[in-house]
Amino acid sequence: MPGPVKIYGIPRSRAFRCLMAAEEARVEYELVPTDFTEGVKTAAFRAINPNAKIPALVDGDTVLFESLAINLYLLRKYGDLWPRTIEDEGRVFQWTLWTATEIEPAQMQWAYNTFVRPADQRDAALAAVGAEKLKAALGVLETCLAGRDYLLGAAYSVADLQVSCVLYTAWFNSFDLAPFPKVKAWLDRCLNRPAALRARNMREAA
Numbered sequence: 639m640p641g642p643v644k645i646y647g648i649p650r651s652r653a654f655r656c657l658m659a660a661e662e663a664r665v666e667y668e669l670v671p672t673d674f675t676e677g678v679k680t681a682a683f684r685a686i687n688p689n690a691k692i693p694a695l696v697d698g699d700t701v702l703f704e705s706l707a708i709n710l711y712l713l714r715k716y717g718d719l720w721p722r723t724i725e726d727e728g729r730v731f732q733w734t735l736w737t738a739t740e741i742e743p744a745q746m747q748w749a750y751n752t753f754v755r756p757a758d759q760r761d762a763a764l765a766a767v768g769a770e771k772l773k774a775a776l777g778v779l780e781t782c783l784a785g786r787d788y789l790l791g792a793a794y795s796v797a798d799l800q801v802s803c804v805l806y807t808a809w810f811n812s813f814d815l816a817p818f819p820k821v822k823a824w825l826d827r828c829l830n831r832p833a834a835l836r837a838r839n840m841r842e843a844a
């Protein structure tokens with residue numbers, strides 16, 4: 639029997655997303671502490687992820703990088719959240735790629751220039767451009783959540799996990815969600831689930 643799934647990273651990094659997924663999948667896992675300054679540069683870690691970035695995953699002979707791809711793998715292989723139909727699977731892929739391309743770059747542009755970088759390295763104009771792009775994406779989400787509690791319908795799914803684990807950054811760091819009340823209520827639901835709270839406790843206590 640292979641040992642527990644290994645997630646390389648620290649909770650205060652994108653590895654948080656995979657901790658949320660692993661908790662939702664209820665898979666036995668080990669967090670292998672690897673930080674994004676020195677930890678990612680070691681030869682041992684580069685052999686796992688040649689991008690020298692966290693997170694990475696090792697599950698027996700399977701080695702993966704990219705946080706949202708790791709999540710798809712974990713939820714497909716473990717737990718009972720994976721969609722039952724090809725159509726819903728398509729929607730999960732749609733929301734995953736949408737998150738990576740429409741949310742992530744805008745949110746990071748806002749975050750880097752608002753609180754991540756030291757104050758003297760922040761550019762307020764870049765932060766504002768990122769915030770505007772993020773608002774445009776949140777508007778799409780607000781429209782898609784009309785008349786439904788979750789992205790695929792009445793029940794929480796992998797689509798909700800993928801989008802909410804990334805938007806955690808904006809939600810936790812007080813991005814103004816007042817113009818998007820459905821998104822705000824949905825994020826409150828997704829990020830206060832017992833599994834999400836277990837992952838958040840690791841991150842917020844760190």
Ligand SMILES: N[C@@H](CCC(=O)N[C@@H](CS)C(=O)NCC(=O)O)C(=O)O
Pocket residue numbers: 651652653674675678690691692693703704705706
């Ligand atoms: N697209 C990648 C991005 C991974 C990433 O940028 N991770 C950061 C930490 S949150 C990192 O390891 N940075 C180290 C570096 O860029 O040198 C993913 O989602 O997994």
